[in-house]
Structures are given as structure tokens and as C-alpha cells.
Amino acid sequence: MTIVINMREKVDWKKIKVAARFIKESKLVAFPTETVYGLGADALNEDAVRKIFQAKGRPPDNPLIIHIANFEQIYELAREVPETAKILAQRFWPGPLTLVLPKKDEVPYVTTGGLETVAIRMPDHEIALALIQSSDRPIAAPSANISGKPSPTLAEHVVDDFYGKIECIIDGGETKIGVESTVVDLTTHPPMLLRPGGLPLEEIKKVIGKVNVHPAVKGKPIKLAKAPGMKYKHYAPEAQVIVIEGEREQVTKKIKELIKEYKKQKIRVGVMATGDFYEADAYFNIGENEEEIARNLFKALRELDKSGVNVILAEGIEERGLGLAVMNRLKKAAGYRIIKV
Numbered sequence: 652m653t654i655v656i657n658m659r660e661k662v663d664w665k666k667i668k669v670a671a672r673f674i675k676e677s678k679l680v681a682f683p684t685e686t687v688y689g690l691g692a693d694a695l696n697e698d699a700v701r702k703i704f705q706a707k708g709r710p711p712d713n714p715l716i717i718h719i720a721n722f723e724q725i726y727e728l729a730r731e732v733p734e735t736a737k738i739l740a741q742r743f744w745p746g747p748l749t750l751v752l753p754k755k756d757e758v759p760y761v762t763t764g765g766l767e768t769v770a771i772r773m774p775d776h777e778i779a780l781a782l783i784q785s786s787d788r789p790i791a792a793p794s795a796n797i798s799g800k801p802s803p804t805l806a807e808h809v810v811d812d813f814y815g816k817i818e819c820i821i822d823g824g825e826t827k828i829g830v831e832s833t834v835v836d837l838t839t840h841p842p843m844l845l846r847p848g849g850l851p852l853e854e855i856k857k858v859i860g861k862v863n864v865h866p867a868v869k870g871k872p873i874k875l876a877k878a879p880g881m882k883y884k885h886y887a888p889e890a891q892v893i894v895i896e897g898e899r900e901q902v903t904k905k906i907k908e909l910i911k912e913y914k915k916q917k918i919r920v921g922v923m924a925t926g927d928f929y930e931a932d933a934y935f936n937i938g939e940n941e942e943e944i945a946r947n948l949f950k951a952l953r954e955l956d957k958s959g960v961n962v963i964l965a966e967g968i969e970e971r972g973l974g975l976a977v978m979n980r981l982k983k984a985a986g987y988r989i990i991k992v
């Protein structure tokens with residue numbers, strides 16, 4: 652049985668307490684954050700964390716992010732907290748930034764996928780913070796999707812993937828950012844961007860200067876990637892996604908050509924792009940700017956997939972600001988099938 656708690660209007664502490672009790676009882680609770688929905692469990696309880704991996708079908712060496720509600724909790728999890736961590740947290744927490752630090756012994760290897768480091772963030776969402784506070788536990792939470800599916804930005808997405816399989820889903824409406832947090836490894840010098848996300852790299856550089864970018868961020872994932880998450884196929888819908896990159900006009904022209912070609916071959920085609928593509932079997936107007944596009948990205952992938960199309964043509968955007976995170980997800984979804992025009 653899964654309890655779905657509606658909390659779209661305002662935080663209801665009575666209901667939060669119900670969900671917090673599940674966390675204390677080593678059960679799973681899905682909850683909204685400002686990025687995507689998370690599938691949460693007590694981060695320091697091995698049995699609870701194992702349930703996350705089981706429910707998601709997640710490979711055991713893909714580590715989880717631990718969510719905290721106040722800065723001091725970082726000292727329960729990290730063995731060392733360098734000055735850069737304090738500066739970044741001061742500036743960007745609560746917010747879509749995850750910091751990788753050396754882990755304390757108390758953090759089980761189950762949570763860190765066997766690594767000596769731990770990923771920590773403070774989410775910028777009242778419900779998430781209330782749940783962490785009320786359960787009085789740091790909460791490990793990957794995105795609340797079955798491994799390999801697009802991340803959930805609506806409670807409906809979590810219901811689709813986990814109804815009947817977890818204890819509780821808190822519905823807080825649509826998530827504000829729509830792509831996951833930015834992951835930065837602070838155990839290397841200079842720090843290294845492991846995953847682009849809701850906080851643009853440019854913002855981080857303004858505060859701490861040089862940041863290296865892991866090669867898997869823009870290109871094909873390489874084997875033995877630093878963030879183990881990068882070596883698995885991610886965000887992939889059932890349909891084959893193809894990214895079309897280039898000048899807007901050229902891209903639009905190419906998409907229209909491709910729609911015709913696919914139709915001739917009786918292949919059902921969906922489009923996610925800025926503007927309307929009525930000729931397609933299904934289309935999702937993805938938005939005018941990078942914020943809108945980030946917010947709509949995963950929903951578009953899920954909806955187009957549900958519409959039963961065989962191919963999804965996706966318009967590429969520039970890889971700066973939130974565009975870096977958007978393109979990272981899109982290229983992965985496409986298995987790196989990219990047409991440049």
C-alpha cells in the first residue's frame with residue numbers, strides 16, 4: 652500500500668510527521684525538492700538504504716546524495732569540510748548544489764556505493780526540509796524514478812514508477828527547476844564538476860574560481876567515470892531520441908524534413924522543440940528559454956513516450972547556463988545520437 656499525501660497548497664506538519672515516522676521505521680518516502688522528486692530513506696541505516704536500490708533497480712555502486720536541513724549536519728557526514736565547502740554552502744544552500752567530501756565512518760558504504768566520499772546537499776524546498784527535520788535523520792535520496800527512466804518532476808511520475816512499491820509519496824506539485832542538482836567534487840584541486848545541474852557552473856566559478864569539468868559531462872561517457880552514475884544509460888525513454896543541433900531555423904527545417912521521412916516509413920514521430928510541430932504524431936512545446944526548457948525536459952520525455960511514438964526529435968540548445976545540464980540529459984537520453992545542421 653502506498654499513501655499519497657497531497658501537500659500542494661502548504662506544508663502540513665501533521666502529515667509531515669506521518670511521513671517522518673516512515674523514515675524512522677526504515678521505510679521509503681518520495682518527496683518533492685526544488686530540482687526533481689527524491690526517493691528518500693534514513694541515510695545512516697543500511698537496511699533502509701538497500702530498499703532504495705532495490706526499488707529503483709539501481710546498481711549498488713551508484714552512490715546516493717544525502718539531504719540535510721541545516722549546515723551543521725554536514726559534520727555528521729563529512730570527515731573534512733574544506734573552506735570551499737563552507738563558502739559554497741553559505742552562498743548556494745539551500746539550493747541545487749551537491750558537494751562531494753570525504754565521508755565519515757558513520758556513513759555506510761551502501762549509501763556511498765562503496766566510495767570513501769559522500770555527496771551532500773541542502774534542498775531548497777519547504778517539504779523536503781520539513782521531512783528531514785521532523786524525521787531527525789539525514790535523508791539519502793536519488794531521483795524517484797525507476798533506474799534508466801527520466802527523473803520525476805510531478806508526483807504523477809512517481810506514482811507511475813512506484814505506486815504499490817513504497818510506503819509514501821508526498822505530492823508537492825511540479826518541481827521548480829526540473830533538472831537535478833549540480834554535483835561538484837571538492838576532494839580534488841581544483842574542484843571538479845561531475846554532473847551539471849540546476850546551479851549553472853558559471854555561478855560556481857564566480858565564487859570559487861577554477862573548476863575542472865569531468866570529460867563525461869559533455870561527451871560520450873567513458874568507462875570507470877568518476878561519478879559512477881555516469882557510466883549507466885540514463886533518462887532514456889522507450890522511444891529512440893535524436894538530438895538536432897544548430898541554428899534555430901536550420902534545426903526547424905531539419906525536423907520538418909525528418910518528420911516527412913519518418914511518416915513515409917510509417918514510423919511514429921514525436922517532437923520536443925520550441926514552437927509547434929503539428930505535422931508530428933505528437934509534440935511538446937518545450938519552452939522559450941533555458942529555465943522553461945529545464946523545467947519541461949523530463950515531463951516532455953515521459954509524455955512523448957506515453958504517446959507511443961517510436962522516435963523523438965529533440966531540438967538542442969546552447970551548452971551554457973542551465974543549457975549545459977539540459978544538453979547533458981538530452982544527449983544521454985539520445986544515447987549520443989546527434990544530428991548537427
Ligand code: TXA
Nearest residue numbers: 686688689714715768769770793794831832878879880
Ligand atoms: O537534485 C538532485 O540531486 C536529486 C534530488 C532528489 O536531490 N537527486 C539526484 O540523485 O539526482 P541521483 O541519485 O539521481 O544522482 C546522484 C548523482 C549520481 O550521478 C551519483 O553518481 C553522484 O550523484 N554521486 C553521489 N555520491 C557521489 C560520490 N560520493 N562521488 C561522486 N559522485 C557521487
Ligand code: MG
Nearest residue numbers: 793794802831
Ligand atoms: Mg537519478
